[in-house]
Amino acid sequence: MAEPTFRYHPDPLASGSAVRTDHVCGVCRKDRQIRYRGPVYGRQPDSLCLHCIHSGAASRALSTSGGGDGDSETAAVFSDAVDVPDDVPLSVVEEITHRTPGFAGWQQEAWLYHCGDGAAFLGPAGYRELEAHPEAIAMLREDHRRYGWASADTEQFLRGLDRTGEPTAYLFRCLHCNTSLASWDVG
């Protein structure tokens, strides 16, 4: 059976948010071959397939109740909406947080947005991977400038970026203008 495709996370296997392994999904109870291994902000499933993320079934099934008598339930999400620009429609934020595989970072990760839409997450990146994306490096330099980093410190930081270690950059691509974007975290 074909795996679902995600507009904002085109290749969860390549990004490391999913692995190829036989498992029974804890939400749909079906035998699946691809297993999600990114974060779930909600109840933790034994195992989760990408179909259930795509359909929204996982977000509903893993929701947490608010407690008390009210039946207010909080749907599970796979990433948090942080610093979303005003020109991004709510439906986009909903699709990214509720129906798109997230990714694990060293800190809480923010999705990136560009041209009024969510950007596609490509995966974690070290300096080597970023070198092919000068716009993404420029974006990190600009971020650091805003935070008041000295440029020598920034260059040292950039060269220390590691795809699997700390610190890591997270590479995105705008779905409209194709610009490469990167976020980063500090251990």
Ligand SMILES: [Zn+2]
């Ligand atoms: Zn499933």
Ligand SMILES: [Zn+2]
């Ligand atoms: Zn753009």
